[in-house]
Amino acid sequence: xxxxxxxxxxxxxxxxxxxxxxxxxxxxxxxxxxxxxxxxxxxxxxxxxxxxxxxxxxxxxxxxxxxxxxxxxxxxxxxxxxxxxxxxxxxxxxxxxxxxxxxxxxxxxxxxxxxxxxxxxxxxxxxxxxxxxxxxxxxxxxxxxxxxxxxxxxxxxxxxxxxxxxxxxxxxxxxxxxxxxxxxxxxxxxxxxxxxxxxxxxxxxxxxxxxxxxxxxxxxxxxxxxxxxxxxxxxxxxxxxxxxxxxxxxxxxxxxxxxxxxxxxxxxxxxxxxxxxxxxxxxxxxxxxxxxxxxxxxxxxxxxxxxxxxxxxxxxxxxxxxxxxxxxxxxxxxxxxxxxxxxxxxxxxxxxxxxxxxxxxxxxxxxxxxxxxxxxxxxxxxxxxxxxxxxxxxxxxxxxxxxxxxxxxxxxxxxxxxxxxxxxxxxxxxxxxxxx
Amino acid sequence: xxxxxxxxxxxxxxxxxxxxxxxxxxxxxxxxxxxxxxxxxxxxxxxxxxxxxxxxxxxxxxxxxxxxxxxxxxxxxxxxxxxxxxxxxxxxxxxxxxxxxxxxxxxxxxxxxxxxxxxxxxxxxxxxxxxxxxxxxxxxxxxxxxxxxxxxxxxxxxxxxxxxxxxxxxxxxxxxxxxxxxxxxxxxxxxxxxxxxxxxxxxxxxxxxxxxxxxxxxxxxxxxxxxxxxxxxxxxxxxxxxxxxxxxxxxxxxx
Numbered sequence: 001x002x003x004x005x006x007x008x009x010x011x012x013x014x015x016x017x018x019x020x021x022x023x024x025x026x027x028x029x030x031x032x033x034x035x036x037x038x039x040x041x042x043x044x045x046x047x048x049x050x051x052x053x054x055x056x057x058x059x060x061x062x063x064x065x066x067x068x069x070x071x072x073x074x075x076x077x078x079x080x081x082x083x084x085x086x087x088x089x090x091x092x093x094x095x096x097x098x099x100x101x102x103x104x105x106x107x108x109x110x111x112x113x114x115x116x117x118x119x120x121x122x123x124x125x126x127x128x129x130x131x132x133x134x135x136x137x138x139x140x141x142x143x144x145x146x147x148x149x150x151x152x153x154x155x156x157x158x159x160x161x162x163x164x165x166x167x168x169x170x171x172x173x174x175x176x177x178x179x180x181x182x183x184x185x186x187x188x189x190x191x192x193x194x195x196x197x198x199x200x201x202x203x204x205x206x207x208x209x210x211x212x213x214x215x216x217x218x219x220x221x222x223x224x225x226x227x228x229x230x231x232x233x234x235x236x237x238x239x240x241x242x243x244x245x246x247x248x249x250x251x252x253x254x255x256x257x258x259x260x261x262x263x264x265x266x267x268x269x270x271x272x273x274x275x276x277x278x279x280x281x282x283x284x285x286x287x288x289x290x291x292x293x294x295x296x297x298x299x300x301x302x303x304x305x306x307x308x309x310x311x312x313x314x315x316x317x318x319x320x321x322x323x324x325x326x327x328x329x330x331x332x333x334x335x336x337x338x339x340x341x342x343x344x345x346x347x348x349x350x351x352x353x354x355x356x357x358x359x360x361x362x363x364x365x366x367x368x369x370x371x372x373x374x375x376x377x378x379x380x381x382x383x384x385x386x387x388x389x390x391x392x393x394x395x396x397x398x399x400x401x402x403x404x405x406x407x408x409x410x411x412x413x414x415x416x417x418x419x420x421x422x423x424x425x426x427x428x429x430x431x432x433x434x435x436x
Numbered sequence: 437x438x439x440x441x442x443x444x445x446x447x448x449x450x451x452x453x454x455x456x457x458x459x460x461x462x463x464x465x466x467x468x469x470x471x472x473x474x475x476x477x478x479x480x481x482x483x484x485x486x487x488x489x490x491x492x493x494x495x496x497x498x499x500x501x502x503x504x505x506x507x508x509x510x511x512x513x514x515x516x517x518x519x520x521x522x523x524x525x526x527x528x529x530x531x532x533x534x535x536x537x538x539x540x541x542x543x544x545x546x547x548x549x550x551x552x553x554x555x556x557x558x559x560x561x562x563x564x565x566x567x568x569x570x571x572x573x574x575x576x577x578x579x580x581x582x583x584x585x586x587x588x589x590x591x592x593x594x595x596x597x598x599x600x601x602x603x604x605x606x607x608x609x610x611x612x613x614x615x616x617x618x619x620x621x622x623x624x625x626x627x628x629x630x631x632x633x634x635x636x637x638x639x640x641x642x643x644x645x646x647x648x649x650x651x652x653x654x655x656x657x658x659x660x661x662x663x664x665x666x667x668x669x670x671x672x673x674x675x676x677x678x679x680x681x682x683x684x685x686x687x688x689x690x691x
Contacts, residue, residue: 382524382526383487384524385524385526387486387487387508387524388520388523388524388526389526389529389534389538390485390507390508390509390512391484391485391508391509391511391512391517391518391520392509392512392534392538392594392598393509393512393513393538393541393542393545393598394509394537394538394541395509395541396507396509398537398541399509402529402534402537403526403528403529405528406526406527406528406529406577407528409528410527410528
């Protein structure tokens with residue numbers, strides 16, 4: 001079948017609901033599916049999805065995961081980022097958090113459970129207050145699809161005054177040995193006052209069929225908290241992904257995000273930072289270093305509603321072969337957000353004639369005393385620099401690799417977890433045929 | 437060591453070098469002077485292999501090998517070094533790592549093992565001291581934010597580490613204050629020996645006071661129109677290039 005079709009999802013949705021009639025989350029799911037039915041999949045006519053034709057993935061029949069998930073432990077190990085043994089590892093299979101495969105090293109100051117459990121138990125009010133609020137900003141069918149089908153979602157709470165010394169790591173594995181898979185990972189992370197945590201995500205498709213992981217992570221950061229979010233994408237070309245990291249700074253706090261995309265199919269990353277308190281600070285970094293036919297679309301939103309916020313965005317892309325890189329960065333400065341600083345830079349290098357890049361800043365400023373800047377570049381490697389290195393006896397290929405590595409390192413240096421940084425540096429060195 | 441015969445070179449279809457001849461032997465220091473636009477920097481670019489320049493006629497041999505057939509990196513590995521007039525700033529490429537890579541690439545080419553870390557650092561320290569180069573520069577990105585003088589000293593520092601057979605100084609003295617000029621000249625002189633040759637492109641006598649060239653050439657209109665000893669540089673300093681233009685008109689000079 002070669003046409004885009006989603007009708008079969010209705011039956012899948014009904015079975016999901018009937019399989020767990022007691023879930024505390026079914027209200028959200030129903031609302032989600034209503035929205036999906038109304039909105040359908042986003043098309044290129046949707047300004048927000050102008051460069052990423054996610055609908056065309058739906059020419060195939062996706063299976064929606066149901067029932068038990070079992071997977072070989074060796075696959076989990078293989079999928080994990082090297083050096084992640086010390087992390088608080090959550091194994092997420094086909095979008096579902098599987099506690100028995102997971103390995104939570106720290107229990108002091110951190111609560112990890114299924115979202116359903118949290119919503120039914122003592123975190124009922126917290127879930128009610130914070131879950132699904134990203135829907136106020138994401139009003140498209142693909143988001144609604146996640147809200148319809150999320151299952152085995154995770155709830156994480158970092159308690160007041162606690163620093164979680166080992167990162168919390170989401171090891172996403174998609175099993176496509178049987179069928180094409182539509183997974184809907186979902187998480188809600190609450191970081192309380194004076195708490196400090198690093199969240200890491202990686203994605204691995206295992207099997208010969210295609211996967212589409214359609215993820216939503218909502219992070220709520222309270223007063224004086226410190227949150228780092230690292231998403232490392234080095235999946236197979238059969239692994240496509242739509243992922244939203246929606247961070248609300250509900251207290252005055254610090255947020256740092258780094259998205260690294262090295263490989264995969266069609267990837268769309270939404271990174272939203274909603275600055276709800278005066279003096280918030282957020283840093284958004286991204287590196288996309290692409291080859292083959294990989295398509296990566298990074299969309300950012302920094303929403304300033306209070307004064308004296310500081311946001312800094314730097315996204316850098318290297319496009320090889322037939323790949324496509326997209327950056328669209330939206331900065332919204334609401335009328336009360338005076339004296340904010342908002343910076344945005346996007347630099348791209350094309351190393352193939354067949355590669356494509358699109359870059360689109362979008363500044364909407366309704367306050368009059370603000371400092372905003374944006375800049376983007378698209379180009380080739382600096383010929384002068386290349387020549388200079390070559391005159392010192394460095395071969396052209398190596399000189400090129402050195403320059404690209406330097407370009408990429410600018411982003412990698414913002415990863416503060418050493419093993420993740422080493423891992424990304426290795427991926428880059430391998431891509432460049434360099435010794436690390 | 438270097439034998440240039442009847443070189444013609446152009447950029448973007450514009451002919452710059454029009455039949456240039458130059459012979460440089462090991463141990464010699466040659467100064468190349470001449471008015472702006474005469475082809476001095478083009479000569480440096482053609483010898484180092486800048487891709488934008490096209491050699492349309494003539495030959496250049498370096499130690500008996502066809503220089504023009506070689507890539508810029510192979511020329512460097514064979515022992516040619518160009519000190520840039522405007523060294524390029526390369527953000528993110530660490531100066532020490534860069535020099536280490538360059539040195540080890542050259543050693544690999546020569547069939548040698550890479551230098552071990554201790555020996556490399558010793559070499560680095562020794563040459564940095566020679567050029568009075570602040571060691572903090574070595575841990576920074578290559579030339580990024582370096583002052584004009586620091587960039588030029590960094591060029592000679594690289595030359596000192598890489599130990600070339602033939603060094604081309606492309607207006608290395610321009611933009612240097614008196615102290616920096618003295619340091620750079622001292623660095624170059626320390627590396628002078630009977631197996632190393634230097635071609636110094638310059639506008640001014642002051643570098644030549646230190647280098648004491650064996651030959652001075654005047655490059656004008658794409659050719660070397662007059663050659664002499666170091667006294668020629670003094671004469672040029674005094675009289676300017678007009679007398680040479682006159683001699684050219686009168687047909688007294690032929691390359």
